[in-house]
Amino acid sequence: MFDLVSENAAFDQLASGFGFTEGPAWCARSERLYFxxxxxxxxYTWNRSEGVKLFREPSGRAIGLTMDAExxxxxxxxxNRRISRTETDGSVTALASRFNGNRLSSPNDVIVKSDGAVYFTDPYSTAMGDTKEQPFNGVYRWNPQTGEVDVVVAEFExxxxxxxxxxxxxxxxNDTNKQHIKVYEVLPDGGVSNGRMFAELDTSAGPGAADGMKCDARGNVYVTGPGGIWIYALSGETLGRIEMPEVAANLCFGTPADSPVGTTLFITASTSVYSLQLNVCGAV
Structure with missing residues (x-):
């Protein structure tokens, strides 16, 4: 694993004192981190020169974040049970809030494909104290051409x-309850097929659960989970685990000032936000 993370690599605590940090997303255009x-x-936003700044309050209890190509x-x-997009003028657009006429449950994490399609997870959360309207906890796709929402996978707990x-x-x-990761082949129409088990996390490693996930440019998979950040090869082989000072929830790659392009791993972990310098850049 030391070809990915140097043995003497150290965490940089960028900010602390929060309730529970989540959803890191690096914006290359503005050169700042959102979380x-x-x-x-x-x-919030963060960069090296300005530190932490409040971006939006209230946020609709936002959890996962990502940036699109623009x-x-x-x-x-x-x-608010929706996926929103902040436009360049600062206005907020609701992209997805319903499926089959019923409200989404509790959108949790989101990514954007190069064609503009938005994929997101929607597990029902009893903590929200609201009515469940979807019959399953699904993974969905928002179509940028039609604005329609389709189910990608409906088999997760x-x-x-x-x-x-x-x-x-x-x-x-990944599935937080099952503590495992599945992998699917992406079809030309944006759907998926041939799902299979990719990795099962070791729950004895410490506190935490399968949560945020990213790939590096070599195809290795990084996931926050029990005892820190787990790294898996494309084959599913466990390459190693990065132990964290706090329970890690999510992560992303980025480029803060004076760092090689795309080789900094940002981690949201309980009350703090950390960065760690890697020897490999994130997938783009």
Whole structure:
């Protein structure tokens, strides 16, 4: 694993004092990190020169975030039960809020394919204290051409993190309750097929559960889980585990000032946000 993470690599605590951090997303255009404190219903930004700044409050209890190709922020607003997009003028557009006429449950994590399609997980959360209207906990796809929402996968108990392989031919989805990752082949129409078990996390490693997930440029899969950040090869082989100072929830690759392009791993972990310098860049 030391070809990915140097043996003497050290965490940099970028900010602390939050309720529970989540959803890191690096914006290359503005050269800043976005992240959520979902228990406090806030979205923040961070960069090296300005530090932490409040971006939006209330956030709709946003959890997962990502950026699209135009540099617009997409957010899983769990309280508002929708996927939103912040336009370049600062206005907010609701992209997806219903399927088959019923409200989504509690959108959790989101990614964008190169064709503009938005994939997101929608596990029902009893913590929200609201009525469940969907008959399953699904993974969905928002079609940028039609604006329609389709089901991608409906077989998970609690779908959470998701990530594309570098060539976007594979879609990885993890299940927080089952503590495992499945991988699917992505079809030309945006659907998936041939799902199989990819990895099962070792729950004895420490606190935490299958959550945020990303791939590096070599196709290795990084997932926050029990005892830190697990790294898996394309074959599903366990390459190693990065132990964290706090329970890690999510992660992303980015490029803060004075760092090689795409080789910094940002991690949201309980009350803090950390960065770690790697020897490999993230998938683009």
């Amino acid at each position: 959520t404190d979902f228990t406090c219903h806030r979205i 540099g617009r922020l997409l957010a899983c607003e769990s309280q 609690r779908p959470n993190g998701l990530a594309f392989s570098p060539d976007e031919r594979l879609l990885y989805i």
